[in-house]
Amino acid sequence: MTQSRIVLGPDEIARALTRIAHEILEANHGPKDLVLLGIPTRGVHLAERLAARLTDITGEDFAARTGALDITMHRDDLRARPTRAPHPTRIPAVGIDDQVIVLVDDVLYSGRTIRAALDALSDLGRPRAVRLAVLVDRGHRELPIRADSVGKNLPSARSEHVSILLDEVDGEDAVVIEDGAA
Amino acid sequence: MKHLLTAALPRDEAIALLDLAEDMHQIQDRDVKKLPALRGRTVVNLFFEDSTRTRSSFEIAGKWLSADVINVSGKGSSASKGESLRDTGLTIAAMGVDGVVVRSGSSGAPALLADWIGRPVVNAGDGTHEHPTQALLDAFALRRRIHGADASRGKGLDGVRVAIVGDIAHSRVARSNALLLPALGAAVTLVGPPSLLPPPAADGTRLGVRAETSLDAVIAEQPDALMLLRVQLERQAGKVAPSPAEYITGWSLTDERLARLPKAQIMHPGPMNRGLELSSRAADGEASTVLEQVTAGVSVRMAVLYSLLASDQGGSR
């Protein structure tokens, strides 16, 4: 039997994103040179939500400073898994050179996705700095990587499965833990 | 997809490949044209027939995906010293290569190699049979022209009318396009001198699509794209093919015919015989997709190599 429980609901996700938006501005001492890049698929929607909040807070057009960074080609497990279709990479018109890039993803786990994202980024240009914002950090890092902003730390067992549901993709907002021992 | 031997792909698979090629196409705008996806993979370009363009395109595609690419030419190799096709294939496979791109003057050679060597095989043109990556790049370039570069993803070529003109009977490009473009929803008409059209089926179609002998009649229908094929009249001079003068009169895209096609995209797989297949104005005009086709070739071949070689588990997307 698979047991599942909701650990974050829609309101908690909204509050977490608002807090992250403020943290990003605080750490950067304002909106200057910030570019948000979401990692497909759910990271892209989270980046767009963060951009909407940053626009509300600062009055600047963050939609024009938000894009998507696909990491498929840079994954280290391409051989071991069925062929993956990449997603489009969209880089905002300002580019990434000398910008402060905020990578946005839904879950931080082994750190391998972020490693691939850093590689993908270095093929595209040279940012002044790279930050990381995630909705959930569930631990179990395999690489020396940490997030600058975390919506919720969620210690979990490896056997458990953490699902992020977003309205844009899944029709609802929720973070769910499933017991994978079934 | 384990091999790419034919352009007879299901619609969804073809669109997925074209979309993947769009992703690959982004690399064209980058300073660092390198993706690590095929790092550690070895691809052999096994070319029994000279083709600098196609070989270079596959070589660039493989290298931009970080594969090691080795070119083996049929000429001067043991293949030209009486070694059987099977032995050549098995020898190359035994060297531990991950994939083989084959160009051969013999129809069906890539299909046989695929059976024999148990590695992914890409057909880079076989005899007068098929040239699937050419058809894919034609579809890619045409899709971008029809829908716009930023709005092509996920789309087919529904309702797009394409006329393919020239020596249809001996053209692998025509065969592959006659398979792929209709699968994407396009209506294809083959146009050429009667002696250069393949024999008709019982229902009158040739290669499964409509065929006509009058280019002027087809131009009057205002097709959305006109694809001119390379014609090698010297190959069957006089006996099978019309003379160059007769060909130009009936089937060349002259300035005069171009003027009657104000909206059509003008395509050519290259290399062009200017003045024979099409006029310079047609080749160099706004409507010409010739250079876009070449650029598309690299992206499409990256997509094919990625699809076949990235995963040890192969195909399922």
Place this chain on the structure above:
Amino acid sequence: MTTPQTGTPQTGTARAGTTLVTGAAVLGGEPRDLAIADGAFVDPTTIDRDAAEVVDASGLVALPGLVDLHTHLRQPGGEQAETVATGVRAAAAGGYTCVFAMANTTPVADTPAVVEQVHRLGLEAGLATVRPIGAVSVGLAGERLADMGMLAGSAARVRVFSDDGHCVADAELMRRALEHAASLGAVIAQHAQDPSLTRGSVMHESPLAAELGLTGWPSAAEAAIVARDAMLAEAAGARLHVCHVSTLETVEVVRAAKAKGIAITAEVTPHHLLLTEELVRSYDARYKVNPPLRADRDVRALREALADGTIDIVATDHAPHAPEAKQAAFADAAFGMVGLETALGVVQEAMVETGLLDWAGVARVMSTAPAAIGRESGYDAPLEIGSPAHLVLVDPAARRTVEAASLKGRSTNSPFLGVELPGTVLHVWHGGRRTVMDAEIAETQVQA
């Protein structure tokens, strides 16, 4: 039914005594006994049954030894693919007691030395009679007539001339060959293929050929030559034999020529009776043959023509090739298929089981008629008392899957590998000598 064992003496029994075959369906008719003594069929009521070797043939069909008017034995020059010795093993295993060996060897069979060599190798091999075919033109080049009279008068007694593999395309040369053959009581066996219509052709000309990008071989290239040659034969008062008819159009031409009284005979191969061009889709060169596998409509026309006598005989065009000749792209591979060991099963499948031909008809098209065309004596009164004892016992109810390992010839380029065919050749006698016993070559008999 099971292979009859009771009454079959121990392997190696080579006594020159009498043999009694009991309960065989002779030419598919009511079961009766056959007796063999001194190389000929004798009245079974007159022999000493206790002293005879008895073969229980209940459930088996008795046919006369088969005669193949069109076999490539490859010797001299092509020994890596087949030799006379290996070829007659394949022949015997297929129920043949006489094969006509085509002239396209290296050197070509255009001199008495070559035909006498092949003839002698056949005598040494024993298992079947080998009748060499002489070349029509020197070196098969289609330019000068070979010395047909010398070949006919040689120890090999050549009565069939053919440039098979090549068409005698030059009309003048064909005319003279026919005239010469008429004076020798011989026949010209024409490989009908207009070379100018078939440059580079490797498969049937059709929409499928267009789809596969393979050069087509139009039906007209065969029918046009046959029409021309029929006119030439009529004018010369000569006999014309058409090799491997493959198309509906050629059938129509042969039918019209026969109606006009022209001395024309025609053959069809087993593969053209059963297989179509669809097999070429695989690009597997096992399916590459000349003339090529055709369309459904041609297969139907050929079967009907064989049933109604328009086509006189089945001939195998057994064409062995070493593996490397077939491990190539379709256009680059050699033409030809082996056929001796599968011919009878294919004819049973295509003609008998479809009701188009009875076993007496099979005996006619695979033994009596080809022997008559090739002027081989001893086959005109099959299985009758006094005739040479060329006998085949077939189990028509058995089915077998053709496998490379079980083929007795040297080459395995059969289009029927992995295919299940009806009928098993269990026992064969050639002139009263056992050549096949329980579907295996009776080796000891050969050395006897």
